[in-house]
Amino acid sequence: MADLEGLRILVVEDEALIAMALEDILLDLGCVVVGPAASVEAALQLVDGPLDGALLDVNVKGTLIYPVAEKLAARGVPVALCSGYALTSAIPPPYDRWPQIAKPYNPAMVRGTMERAFLAGTAVDPAA
Numbered sequence: 001m002a003d004l005e006g007l008r009i010l011v012v013e014d015e016a017l018i019a020m021a022l023e024d025i026l027l028d029l030g031c032v033v034v035g036p037a038a039s040v041e042a043a044l045q046l047v048d049g050p051l052d053g054a055l056l057d058v059n060v061k062g063t064l065i066y067p068v069a070e071k072l073a074a075r076g077v078p079v080a081l082c083s084g085y086a087l088t089s090a091i092p093p094p095y096d097r098w099p100q101i102a103k104p105y106n107p108a109m110v111r112g113t114m115e116r117a118f119l120a121g122t123a124v125d126p127a128a
Contacts, residue, residue: 005029012037013055018103034051043056058083
């Protein structure tokens with residue numbers, strides 16, 4: 001298993017119980033949780049800080065997260081998009097090729113996606 005210990009991960013999730021569950025998973029992995037932010041506006045306040053990755057709910061209080069994702073990707077911060085909807089229908093191009101995690105969160109899926117996307121350096125260029 002890859003070492004996720006100490007990674008600073010931004011969490012954007014508007015549902016408090018879901019955010020707490022994801023935070024517990026990340027803490028169990030040894031990560032430092034930044035946030036969680038419950039709105040796009042709150043997330044934008046956190047994107048300029050030191051981050052190693054971000055787990056972003058696609059739809060936050062009715063607002064799509066893509067401006068936050070693009071700002072992070074432009075900084076080279078790896079992003080995984082999270083959705084409780086069928087991923088193939090919830091995430092449009094070009095974002096549909098970014099790493100994705102389905103909700104409800106499965107600890108093994110979160111860990112595996114983070115290992116591939118955050119440790120392997122597979123950040124997606126939003127302009128590509």
